[in-house]
Amino acid sequence: MPCTSNAVDAQPLTVVSNRLPVELHRNREGLAVRPSSGGLVGAMSPILRDRGGTWVGWPGCSVDGDDWTAPLEAFAQQSGYSLEPVNLSQADIDAYYAGFANSVLWPLFHGFSRLCEFRPEFWKRYLDVNRRFALRLARSKEVGSHVWIHDYHLIHVGKMLRTAKMDLERLGFFLHIPFPAVDLCRRMPWMHQIVDALLAYDLVGFQTPQDLHNFLGCVAHCMPHCEIERGRTSAVLDVGHRRLRAEAFPIGTDFDDFSERASRPEVAARAEALQRELGPYDILLGVDRLDYTKGLIHRLEALEVALERYPSLRERVVLYQLVVPSREKVGAYASLKDELERTVGRICGRFSTRKWSPIRYRYGRVDRVELGAMYRQARAALVTPLRDGMNLVAKEYVASQVDANGVLVLSEFAGAAGQLADGALLTNPYDTEATAETIRRAVEMGADERASRMAMLREVVRETDVYWWAERFVDRMEQPLDKRSVAEPL
Ligand code: ADQ
Numbered sequence: 276m277p278c279t280s281n282a283v284d285a286q287p288l289t290v291v292s293n294r295l296p297v298e299l300h301r302n303r304e305g306l307a308v309r310p311s312s313g314g315l316v317g318a319m320s321p322i323l324r325d326r327g328g329t330w331v332g333w334p335g336c337s338v339d340g341d342d343w344t345a346p347l348e349a350f351a352q353q354s355g356y357s358l359e360p361v362n363l364s365q366a367d368i369d370a371y372y373a374g375f376a377n378s379v380l381w382p383l384f385h386g387f388s389r390l391c392e393f394r395p396e397f398w399k400r401y402l403d404v405n406r407r408f409a410l411r412l413a414r415s416k417e418v419g420s421h422v423w424i425h426d427y428h429l430i431h432v433g434k435m436l437r438t439a440k441m442d443l444e445r446l447g448f449f450l451h452i453p454f455p456a457v458d459l460c461r462r463m464p465w466m467h468q469i470v471d472a473l474l475a476y477d478l479v480g481f482q483t484p485q486d487l488h489n490f491l492g493c494v495a496h497c498m499p500h501c502e503i504e505r506g507r508t509s510a511v512l513d514v515g516h517r518r519l520r521a522e523a524f525p526i527g528t529d530f531d532d533f534s535e536r537a538s539r540p541e542v543a544a545r546a547e548a549l550q551r552e553l554g555p556y557d558i559l560l561g562v563d564r565l566d567y568t569k570g571l572i573h574r575l576e577a578l579e580v581a582l583e584r585y586p587s588l589r590e591r592v593v594l595y596q597l598v599v600p601s602r603e604k605v606g607a608y609a610s611l612k613d614e615l616e617r618t619v620g621r622i623c624g625r626f627s628t629r630k631w632s633p634i635r636y637r638y639g640r641v642d643r644v645e646l647g648a649m650y651r652q653a654r655a656a657l658v659t660p661l662r663d664g665m666n667l668v669a670k671e672y673v674a675s676q677v678d679a680n681g682v683l684v685l686s687e688f689a690g691a692a693g694q695l696a697d698g699a700l701l702t703n704p705y706d707t708e709a710t711a712e713t714i715r716r717a718v719e720m721g722a723d724e725r726a727s728r729m730a731m732l733r734e735v736v737r738e739t740d741v742y743w744w745a746e747r748f749v750d751r752m753e754q755p756l757d758k759r760s761v762a763e764p765l
Contacts, residue, residue: 286444287419288328288749290319291408293372293428295332295358297350299343306343308350308358315425317529318741322749324355329417331359331408357417361408370400372428373605379463380427382607384452385568385662388462390607398465402431409435420444423752424476426451431468434475447752448473449480449524452664453690457492470497474514478752479521482664482690484508487523511756518756524748525694526665527740533674534737536643537651545648549595553635556593557718560653562646562668563660564601565638567611570661570686570704571598575618575634577659577710582626582633584708585715590631592718594657595649597637612638650675655682655717658689659704665690669699673736679729682717684710694739698732 296316298309310316323330343360351357363372374397382390409432412418420443424432433446460466470493473479481487484507491510494501502513509522536542550558559578563569578594598615602608619636626633641649650656656672666689673683673695685692685699692701702713720728 285326286421286753288323288326289331289412289418289422290323290328290425291331291412291422291429291432292425293333293376295334295360296320296330297334297358299334299336299346299360306346308343308346310350310354317532318745320354320356321742322745327356328419329357329359329415331361331412331415331418333363334358334360359411359415359417361411363404367400367404369604370397371404373602375401376428377602377605378607380430381452381568383459383463384427384455386453386455386459387567387607387662388459390567391462392606393462393464405429405431406435408432409439409441412436413439413441421753423447423449423749425449431472434472437475445478445752446476447478447480447748448476449748450486450664451482451526453483453662454481454486454489454493456489457496460489460493461496466493467497470494474498474501474512474519477519477756478748479519480524480748480751481521482523482525483693484523485693486664486690487521490521520751520756522751524744524751525690525739526667527736527742527744528667528670528674529742530670530674530733530737530740533647533650533671534677536647537675537677539644539647542644542647542651545644546652549648549652553593553595554631556591556631557654558649558652559592559594559714559718560649560656560672561594561596561598561658562649562656562672563596563598565598565608565611565615566601567607568660568662570659571596571611571615572618573661573704573707573710574657574659575615575622577704577707577714578633579622579625580707581711581714582622584711588715588718589626589633590628592633592654592714593631594634595637595653596634597639597641597649599640600638646671647675651677653681655684655714657684657714658691659684659686659702659710660689661686661704663689663691669695670736673698673729673732676729676733679726679733680722681729682720682725683728683732684713684717694735695732698728698730698735 296311298311300307347358378392379397408429422443433448491503504511512519582588619634623632623634650672658666658669660666669683669685669691683699685695685701686704687701700713700717702710704710
């Protein structure tokens, strides 16, 4: 079982994220807490179990009016760590979650500033909710002195904890999405406050060295007196009264879990069934949340160009596009589903023959067996976001490719491109013709090249899995600054 290297005398850890790692629900016996799946939960749970600790977050539903004490205690006994739910009202969800987090920070940090709604009431509610999280942490007896806060929803919690003079030894923050360059970030009226809040942590983690570099550019712009000692993947910042570290930690996936599952006979059987269902064609796979950053329309258009330019691909490939619903209440997402369906319809109408259709579109969530079967069977995965912090689908595909038969087509704007450039076929998703050509290359690649590229990819994804990521972050967070400055000096 993975555990941190200093687990013996380790302090309990508190993890804070917008959502708790569980779903609360009501069954015949009453109230129940069910663990949810996902990379972050999988990575943090063993660490929390090892060291003891607490996870603070929104349970995804209102916990008012019901007594959740008993089911939460039962969960703590079973999992080895406790949960602290923070309640959010509908007004919070509208203005903090759908508002500031997903209509300001998400689009801006991904480079879609035209979709930003810079509304002061969103900002005010964002601060209110961050304060509520901080208060919850400050008042809880379960919360220890080592706290790790996750993602763009909760940037201000650290600063608020410092203001409340909470007795914290180590305070870390990890941003799961990209950090924008200064020229983009400057469009946000609250840029200075956001940068200042990030400087309240002992360790600020980013997905890639580029995100780190962008952050340092924003710090230099907002706080010209801050001294920065730069390395390639890390930096030490001196803000006058204190020093902090900023560093790139590319998140990974649970390689062994995906790989082991993909090897199971039931997954192999499901993969064969899927192939029969789709016909004797090479499967191109897309797996995405329904999000404008994922480049779904651009991908479909690239396929359209590929079918137009390379007739040999007709009746040879089928794109199996799986889309999971997401943020349906946020304005910019509502029209995307319609546009996607129209585009699928147009391409199918244009190229389908009596026995073949170029796209199979599926809207909904699938379980891990089904997902493993798709990953295992696909001749190529088309992971072509317009911008992405990391993109775990790319790594899950690689981990599930136990037959080393497939090709990863990867956007150069996904954080994962920095680690996977050698084995993947990189493409610029805005360049539809180049992406079309990359699709053709992936389909026509010989078995030897596919196997050697996939072997390279599997090595990287195995070595830098999600446990590696979490342990490295916690180790660095707990390392005193005077011990070592930058990880890799320039
Ligand atoms: P996301 O934007 O959600 O994450 P991603 O990293 O691709 O993006 O993770 C998506 C997850 O959802 C994957 O684990 C995938 O298996 C799952 N998924 C997608 N469609 C599904 C479906 N139809 N059924 C079941 N599961 C499905 C954010 C950042 C990323 C960063 C991660 C982690 O935007 O850049 O990689 O956090 O830090």
